[in-house]
Amino acid sequence: MFYDRAKIYVKGGDGGAGIVAFRREKYVPEGGPSGGDGGRGGNVVFVGDEGLRTLVDFRYNRHYKADRGDNGMAKNMSGRSGENTVLRIPVGTVIFDDGTGEVIADVTEHGQRVVVASGGRGGRGNARFMSNTNKAPTLSENGEPGEEHWLRLELKLLADVGLVGFPNVGKSTIISKVSAAKPKIADYHFTTLVPNLGVVDVEDGESFVMADIPGLIEGAHTGAGLGHEFLRHTERTRLILHVLDISGSEERDPLEDLRIIQDELKLYSPALAERPVIVVANKIDIPGAEENLERLKGELKDRYEIFPVSAATGEGLQNLIYHIAKVLPDISAPTIVTLPDEHRVTKVKSDKRFEIRKENDLFIVEGDEIEKHVKMTFFDQEDSVYRFQNILKAMGIDAALVAAGINEGDKVEIAGVTFDWV
Numbered sequence: 001m002f003y004d005r006a007k008i009y010v011k012g013g014d015g016g017a018g019i020v021a022f023r024r025e026k027y028v029p030e031g032g033p034s035g036g037d038g039g040r041g042g043n044v045v046f047v048g049d050e051g052l053r054t055l056v057d058f059r060y061n062r063h064y065k066a067d068r069g070d071n072g073m074a075k076n077m078s079g080r081s082g083e084n085t086v087l088r089i090p091v092g093t094v095i096f097d098d099g100t101g102e103v104i105a106d107v108t109e110h111g112q113r114v115v116v117a118s119g120g121r122g123g124r125g126n127a128r129f130m131s132n133t134n135k136a137p138t139l140s141e142n143g144e145p146g147e148e149h150w151l152r153l154e155l156k157l158l159a160d161v162g163l164v165g166f167p168n169v170g171k172s173t174i175i176s177k178v179s180a181a182k183p184k185i186a187d188y189h190f191t192t193l194v195p196n197l198g199v200v201d202v203e204d205g206e207s208f209v210m211a212d213i214p215g216l217i218e219g220a221h222t223g224a225g226l227g228h229e230f231l232r233h234t235e236r237t238r239l240i241l242h243v244l245d246i247s248g249s250e251e252r253d254p255l256e257d258l259r260i261i262q263d264e265l266k267l268y269s270p271a272l273a274e275r276p277v278i279v280v281a282n283k284i285d286i287p288g289a290e291e292n293l294e295r296l297k298g299e300l301k302d303r304y305e306i307f308p309v310s311a312a313t314g315e316g317l318q319n320l321i322y323h324i325a326k327v328l329p330d331i332s333a334p335t336i337v338t339l340p341d342e343h344r345v346t347k348v349k350s351d352k353r354f355e356i357r358k359e360n361d362l363f364i365v366e367g368d369e370i371e372k373h374v375k376m377t378f379f380d381q382e383d384s385v386y387r388f389q390n391i392l393k394a395m396g397i398d399a400a401l402v403a404a405g406i407n408e409g410d411k412v413e414i415a416g417v418t419f420d421w422v
């Protein structure tokens with residue numbers, strides 16, 4: 001199987017906790033605070049690797065977490081930072097946030113690094129809370145939680161040239177003749193079920209990458225045939241080779257075929273339909289092909305370059321390859337990743353700092369900032385609880401709760417932790 005999509009969960013390491021400690025020195029009856037900070041959590045990092053061709057590694061393991069930071073130590077020593085988790089992905093992988101549909105990154109180069117989930121910072125130790133009014137703070141912070149996301153990965157192969165056309169027109173035969181690719185070739189439709197890539201060597205060490213994109217028929221944009229399953233692999237191709245069975249051996253009209261597939265490309269992505277196209281009139285060895293070729297040239301020679309070939313005998317292939325090698329350098333690589341509609345989700349994010357929701361007698365406070373404070377507070381430290389109360393006041397949450405009608409003894413929930421309102 002060819003795995004070109006995956007959905008995975010990534011989480012950066014949590015920061016280590018800051019601690020409460022005091023110096024104990026000879027002759028110093030009350031040493032100052034000396035609790036060290038926690039270490040940073042590790043990041044989850046993707047690295048582009050041109051040696052990989054599929055996303056199969058993500059098929060079986062779907063959860064990736066980086067190391068947490070160590071807790072701080074006495075004598076003002078910080079905890080050790082967590083190790084990064086480094087994952088290799090094929091070049092050509094587009095990374096989406098599965099929740100919002102946003103593109104996080106497009107990995108197009110070998111060695112390109114993308115942090116997909118940052119580790120949390122370490123919590124501060126009590127030494128950092130010393131002030132003029134508090135010489136002996138007994139509070140510290142827990143580490144910040146690491147970022148977490150569900151990601152969708154989509155591989156869009158990086159090929160220079162994409163072969164498209166109806167089933168059985170000879171796409172796989174062509175790629176097998178001009179490169180070392182060994183796709184299955186047979187006289188029935190949908191022989192090829194996954195895209196094949198081949199490197200075509202020209203001369204003087206020059207080469208380009210060709211992809212055989214299978215499964216296109218009329219209605220592909222509505223899911224017919226293999227649907228759009230593989231069209232995403234043409235999105236990055238610079239040049240499209242539109243292969244026709246010019247002999248019309250299946251009782252189809254090559255001109256009609258060309259129009260149908262070009263329409264399918266346009267329906268999938270208008271940008272794709274604007275890519276330069278070369279028409280490859282294949283199977284010229286079959287009797288009757290000549291007539292169709294003349295008709296094709298008559299109607300299309302102003303719009304397309306037409307190359308008559310026979311993949312079976314090899315006739316015309318060399319000529320085609322030289323032509324491609326000549327024109328490719330002048331065609332710029334498509335830089336934008338065109339996103340199908342399903343990905344165009346607008347990110348809905350509240351611009352309020354927090355929101356209060358009432359469920360029966362429970363007041364639920366939601367908001368990234370305050371939820372993070374809850375996670376970083378040690379509620380068994382009196383001073384930390386005191387600091388947390390000040391944060392509630394400073395952020396205006398206290399006042400908002402009162403405005404929402406909260407009374408003594410009611411319960412408040414933030415980030416899964418329940419408090420009594422006093």
Ligand SMILES: Nc1nc2c(ncn2[C@@H]2O[C@H](COP(=O)(O)OP(=O)(O)OP(=O)(O)O)[C@@H](O)[C@H]2O)c(=O)[nH]1
Nearest residue numbers: 167168169170171172173186190191192283311312
């Ligand atoms: N006579 C002749 N037959 C050819 C030529 N090119 C391909 N064929 C035959 O046409 C049939 C289909 O070829 P494939 O290369 O499998 O076609 P495809 O376009 O990859 O087909 P799908 O994978 O089903 O989309 C096979 O039987 C090939 O041997 C040619 O130039 N001349």
Ligand SMILES: [Mg+2]
Nearest residue numbers: 171172191192
């Ligand atoms: Mg094929």
